Amino acid sequence: MTAPCLTIKNMTMAYGDFVIQRDLDFTINRGDIFIIMGGSGCGKSTLLMHLIGLQHPAKGDVFYGEESLWQADHKTRQRILQRTGVLFQTGALLSSMTLAENVALPITEHTRLGSQRIREIVSYKLALVGLAGFEDYYPSEISGGMQKRAGLARAMALDPEILFVDEPSAGLDPVSAKLLDDLIRSLRDNLGATIVMVTHELASIFAIGTNSVFLDPETKTMIASGSPKQLLAESSDPKVIRFLTRGETESRTENATENQETCDL
């Protein structure tokens, strides 16, 4: 379970001369639910863009297993990225297609399955995220939470080894957010996939995160990494503690035990 799945080596991210984050060095292990956290505007989503091949790093590289993502030619990069799935913040479903067509899109593109089989897989994926029977709906006809789950179904269409998730609980009510967290965790457990999640929802971070990295917008680098619960209990960095306790530093110990309890459930 501890084979490195994704390694970020000495990476610097920048828009032109404007550096977002520098000297990022961390490893994501297979089977992890890896949390990328930090305050607003620290470059969490930008980091995700670099990991999924949408943005070129200013320096350094990303390794999928042993393979470099950014040294590779276009074709190799496509092949590497085909083993990943991405759930975007708002679902990013194509609005001119039904849910079934959205989920079927990557399958028809990358496999040679017949249309009947694709239909079965699409129904299975939609049922998996609790959207059985919604095949013929357009994204605009369903709620935001459902759009997000449909986005998850599309991200998982090709049984990815790594699933990237951008702010899964943003814009969802706490119950739906928790259900989505549970769904992501059980998908990890049952499919053996690795999850990389960008979020600043403390509830999610403590509930499902097994490893994490904390990005700081002021020093423009990562200032902590490790299991979120361990960070909360052991970190000596005031910024990390302030983030993990929502600024209520004195409640640190209570919070830690409380979270421990909820997680044991």
Place this chain on the structure above:
Amino acid sequence: MTVMTVNNAPCEINVSRKENALEAAIVGDWVLDAEIPDLEAVLAQLGEGTDIKRLVFSTKALGRWDSLLMTELIRLIDYGAKQGIQVDTSTLPEGIQGLLSLVYAVPERVGARRQEIRTPWLEVIGQGGLRIYKDSQALVVFIGETALSVAALMRGKARFRWVDLWTYIQDCGPSALPIVTLISLLVGLILAFVGAVQLALFGAQIYIADLVGLGMTREMGGLMTAIIMSGRTGAAYAAQLGTMQVNSEIDALKTMGFEPMEFLVLPRILALILIMPLLCLYADLMGIVGGALVTVNFFDVSLVQYLDRTAAAIHMADFSIGIFKCAVFGVLIALSGCMRGMQCGRSASAVGDAATSAVVTGIVFIVIADSLMTVMCNRLGI
């Protein structure tokens, strides 16, 4: 991670009877690109008139698996459930059990699935008629609302930002000059060529000036400007307002107490009404220049002669008619662009539809209005 090309063990499903239970042994690698065995044989055993009461699985020889196996299992389970057979999934690997419980965790919502309904052709025609009726109703409502906001403007009560008006004027005026120059120059050129071929037969090349001058000022200058602006500005208006609709910006304005018709639509319409006559005048000039280029270079008429003839041929009335028409076109373009934008749905494709339909509506309106006005001018003798 680097394992890409492994030879998959062929996947099989073997069934064996054990009293009234059927054991399905799943063998091999069940991955998406594998050749899968036909399930019909298994399904047939579970079919009508069978005395099988239970279906159990054996997965000792199962290799890798993914969505393919899952879909097949779901098919078996659903079929079994329909036949009243007890399906025992407890011998399946933990991962598969977990996924299955997820799949069946949320039962399909009753009534969610959509049946494809065939509409009879009479209904299709009827629906089309109703749509046209509703569309024209919406058009009248929109014109009425625009009139109300213009009335508010007259009373000095319309609320919009004057800086917006200047931005729109900049957008639809000076920024449109290059394309208007190009098109009008070429239209003038074409008019001159078309006319010259006929007029040269009679040695009457000098009258190319009349043809181009009258053609541009009365008709083509305004019409071409209107068509350019419909594609350029009308579509832009629809897309801008449509995107604002998608982002709930229009709702935000309403809650802040702004009337979207005044705040968004009025300045856009004003900008086009103010700018279109000027653009038309400019297009007239460019058309005449285009005509002069052809006539002077190819048909033995001097520039002075050409200009003199042009001055004699066109009168103030011709200019006024052209400019008036163009102002009317401006209103129509702005109306259709803003109307489609405000009616836009809330998805990305709806914005595209709005822009398309703004241009189509705009051009239809322009051509109809132009015909009407030309007939009227003819009847009135101007």
